[in-house]
Amino acid sequence: MPNILEVKELVKKYGxxxxxxxxxxxxxxxxxxxxxGPNGAGKTTVISMLSTLYTPTSGDATIGxxxxxxxxxxxxxxxxxxxxxxxxxxxxxxxxxxxxxGQMYNLSGKPLSARVDExxxxxxxxxxxxxxxxxxxxxxxxxxxxxxxxxHKPKLLFMDEPTVGIDPQSRRAxxxxxxxxxxxxxxxxxxxxxxxEAEELSNRVGIIDHxxxxxxxxxxxxxxxxxxxxxxxxxxxxGANAEALAKSFNGIKGVDKADASDHxxxxxxxxxxxxxxxxxxxxxxxxxxxRTIDIREPNLEAVFLHLTGRALRD
Amino acid sequence: MLKTFxxxxxxxxxAFRDRAALLLMLLAPFLLTIxxxxxxxxxxxxxxxxxxxxxxxxNQDNAQLGNALVDLFNATELADLMEPTAxxxxxxxxxxxxxxxxxxxxxxxxxxxxSIIPKDGQTLSGEVISIEIYANPSRPTSAGIVQTIVExxxxxxxSGSIGGQVAMSQLITSGRVAxxxxxxxxxxxxxxxxxxxxxxxxxxxxxxxxxxxxxxQFDVLAYLAPGMALMFLMYTVSxxxxxxxxxxxxxxxxxxxxxxxxxxxxxxxxIFGIYLTGIAQLGxxxxxxxxxxxxxxxxxLGVIVLVLAAVFGATGWGMLITALARTAGQVASVGSAxxxxxxxxxxxxxxxxxxxxxxxxxxxxxxxxxxxDGFTTLALGGGLADISTPVSALVxxxxxxxxxxxxxxxxxxxxxx
Ligand SMILES: Nc1ncnc2c1ncn2[C@@H]1O[C@H](COP(=O)(O)OP(=O)(O)OP(=O)(O)O)[C@@H](O)[C@H]1O
Ligand SMILES: [Mg+2]
Numbered sequence: 001m002p003n004i005l006e007v008k009e010l011v012k013k014y015g016x017x018x019x020x021x022x023x024x025x026x027x028x029x030x031x032x033x034x035x036x037g038p039n040g041a042g043k044t045t046v047i048s049m050l051s052t053l054y055t056p057t058s059g060d061a062t063i064g065x066x067x068x069x070x071x072x073x074x075x076x077x078x079x080x081x082x083x084x085x086x087x088x089x090x091x092x093x094x095x096x097x098x099x100x101x102g103q104m105y106n107l108s109g110k111p112l113s114a115r116v117d118e119x120x121x122x123x124x125x126x127x128x129x130x131x132x133x134x135x136x137x138x139x140x141x142x143x144x145x146x147x148x149x150x151x152h153k154p155k156l157l158f159m160d161e162p163t164v165g166i167d168p169q170s171r172r173a174x175x176x177x178x179x180x181x182x183x184x185x186x187x188x189x190x191x192x193x194x195x196x197e198a199e200e201l202s203n204r205v206g207i208i209d210h211x212x213x214x215x216x217x218x219x220x221x222x223x224x225x226x227x228x229x230x231x232x233x234x235x236x237x238x239g240a241n242a243e244a245l246a247k248s249f250n251g252i253k254g255v256d257k258a259d260a261s262d263h264x265x266x267x268x269x270x271x272x273x274x275x276x277x278x279x280x281x282x283x284x285x286x287x288x289x290x291r292t293i294d295i296r297e298p299n300l301e302a303v304f305l306h307l308t309g310r311a312l313r314d
Numbered sequence: 315m316l317k318t319f320x321x322x323x324x325x326x327x328x329a330f331r332d333r334a335a336l337l338l339m340l341l342a343p344f345l346l347t348i349x350x351x352x353x354x355x356x357x358x359x360x361x362x363x364x365x366x367x368x369x370x371x372x373n374q375d376n377a378q379l380g381n382a383l384v385d386l387f388n389a390t391e392l393a394d395l396m397e398p399t400a401x402x403x404x405x406x407x408x409x410x411x412x413x414x415x416x417x418x419x420x421x422x423x424x425x426x427x428x429s430i431i432p433k434d435g436q437t438l439s440g441e442v443i444s445i446e447i448y449a450n451p452s453r454p455t456s457a458g459i460v461q462t463i464v465e466x467x468x469x470x471x472x473s474g475s476i477g478g479q480v481a482m483s484q485l486i487t488s489g490r491v492a493x494x495x496x497x498x499x500x501x502x503x504x505x506x507x508x509x510x511x512x513x514x515x516x517x518x519x520x521x522x523x524x525x526x527x528x529x530x531q532f533d534v535l536a537y538l539a540p541g542m543a544l545m546f547l548m549y550t551v552s553x554x555x556x557x558x559x560x561x562x563x564x565x566x567x568x569x570x571x572x573x574x575x576x577x578x579x580x581x582x583x584x585i586f587g588i589y590l591t592g593i594a595q596l597g598x599x600x601x602x603x604x605x606x607x608x609x610x611x612x613x614x615l616g617v618i619v620l621v622l623a624a625v626f627g628a629t630g631w632g633m634l635i636t637a638l639a640r641t642a643g644q645v646a647s648v649g650s651a652x653x654x655x656x657x658x659x660x661x662x663x664x665x666x667x668x669x670x671x672x673x674x675x676x677x678x679x680x681x682x683x684x685x686x687d688g689f690t691t692l693a694l695g696g697g698l699a700d701i702s703t704p705v706s707a708l709v710x711x712x713x714x715x716x717x718x719x720x721x722x723x724x725x726x727x728x729x730x731x
Binding site: 105 | 317320324327328331332564565566568569570571572573574575576
């Protein structure tokens with residue numbers, strides 16, 4: 001499959017602060033690509049540049065062959081954007097919002113009204129079409145926000161953390177919508193700080209942290225970077241000295257890496273069972289009480305931890 | 315272009331769904347108009363806000379027509395509106411204008427009557443001697459009323475004399491009237507002219523008489539209603555400016571900017587929306603006061619053109635405030651302050667004629683003053699041609715402010731701040 005998006009060395013500075021530090025990646029037609037990163041990593045800034053809202057400080061990207069810096073209008077016609085924060089007119093009804101935004105995407109007349117009906121059906125708001133958006137729940141608003149991004153059937157859809165702050169049911173519906181759209185042939189760039197979402201949805205994942213791309217590949221490729229390692233997380237009692245405990249674990253045979261965070265120590269090791277006894281023994285030696293122990297198969301969380309020494313969610 | 319309209323109509327719709335905005339756009343000016351109408355006695359049948367206009371009549375004609383005009387100004391129907399004084403000397407009379415003791419001087423030169431109605435046995439010289447009016451520039455409204463009355467008088471003289479002359483010469487040639495009877499006929503004519511019982515006197519009355527309506531005095535609401543409407547028009551334009559900043563914060567402006575719509579179309583649409591809302595506001599207020607108070611705004615075409623021009627000038631101010639402000643709150647507070655300052659400066663509360671000349675000059679920067687000037691002219695019976703000065707001033711004001719605002723917007727970019 002050809003690339004629909006090619007990003008080359010994108011940089012964005014806000015004053016002295018560099019929010020995006022030379023990011024490059026490609027997206028193939030037909031795939032779901034996730035940008036996974038914690039709060040403040042620079043995901044929204046990347047989307048803002050790709051959607052031609054902000055001009056990059058340096059670097060460039062092409063979308064369907066159009067440069068975001070030299071031909072922004074060409075780009076705007078083929079992308080759809082679902083912004084992280086709701087961008088709707090609360091005093092217009094769902095339908096009026098969709099009609100207005102459709103007009104901004106050069107739709108009109110019968111095709112527009114047919115498309116609006118289709119979208120309302122798709123986001124499950126046909127019944128509420130005539131209600132003002134301000135009367136909607138958070139999840140319903142999010143669905144309208146997504147609907148607006150789909151009106152002109154974009155080739156490439158940017159979704160910036162579309163599930164933040166909503167109930168599990170709406171979240172499920174949104175994830176299913178993304179998969180449906182992709183099945184119908186839409187390419188999707190999806191940003192999130194939920195590892196589970198990236199794992200469920202994407203063909204490939206780019207992990208972004210402090211404005212840099214620290215890993216990129218299929219989930220399999222990425223987990224292989226941390227080897228077949230498993231993750232062992234010890235949750236400690238309050239007041240325990242996690243730092244000291246983590247340090248003492250580094251001497252244990254079979255422990256690749258041990259890191260302390262608040263009341264917890266995270267250990268990366270090829271086989272958790274092999275080190276469990278020794279780890280608990282050390283804790284006893286230091287009089288640290290362990291509340292619970294988690295053992296996790298290799299996942300993106302582990303990859304992030306491996307690469308940054310921090311957990312994805314703070 | 316189409317998208318500019320669509321964005322504008324979207325904003326119009328949103329403004330009319332915002333209860334707080336509606337309250338200030340429509341209800342407040344309406345209620346204040348009523349309130350001030352009560353204060354000035356409009357609803358209790360007492361006289362109008364503009365009254366006792368000091369006018370000096372210098373009658374050197376001392377013949378039928380000149381006397382008829384003097385009588386007209388002294389008629390009981392005009393007693394509240396006019397405070398006429400007679401003077402023999404034009405120079406001393408004009409000094410009263412310079413010292414602001416008179417709103418206008420009417421000079422009726424010697425031979426005025428004779429130049430229209432020939433003396434016994436004589437023929438017309440063909441040269442008409444004109445009445446001269448000296449207006450006090452700092453009292454344009456009062457002077458305008460005086461001028462309108464004189465013009466109306468003259469137009470009656472003209473139609474009367476032409477009709478009369480033709481009739482008389484026909485009567486003479488047909489032998490039904492002897493030449494020596496002519497002065498008597500002329501007298502009857504001038505009597506008709508000065509008799510305010512058969513013909514109402516002010517321009518407004520005359521206008522109404524033409525369409526067969528009942529007589530009204532100069533309606534103070536014709537001054538109050540546009541004053542209030544123009545003041546709250548300033549609210550509307552700053553409200554519109556606020557929505558530009560609000561859209562930036564609520565994310566709809568960035569969303570517009572990443573749609574295939576140019577920044578110029580978007581800014582144009584936002585401005586058009588403000589313009590439309592202002593027009594809708596004035597339109598509704600004019601309609602409502604016409605229906606509910608039988609207020610006569612005057613010549614329809616003139617009112618339409620003046621509304622378009624006034625809203626244009628005001629929109630320019632709204633744009634400038636928005637371009638200079640950083641937050642929606644700033645636009646709101648600066649907008650309210652300007653609304654009040656312009657309201658006072660522009661004569662919405664106190665007639666400009668009573669204010670210091672410096673204030674009168676300063677008022678020229680407000681769309682209120684120009685708009686009110688125009689609306690008063692129209693209410694007094696003026697037409698499109700009579701409001702060309704305020705209309706041009708408003709268009710010029712809007713144009714200059716737009717250029718300034720768009721430059722500021724371009725420098726900052728409408729999305730990023
Ligand atoms: N307009 C701006 N001016 C200055 N700094 C900014 C601006 N926008 C973002 N930043 C900074 O740039 C960094 C990246 O922000 P960005 O919004 O791209 O992160 P993100 O990955 O989308 O985070 P989140 O998951 O919270 O949405 C942050 O440190 C943020 O504070
Ligand atoms: Mg973000």
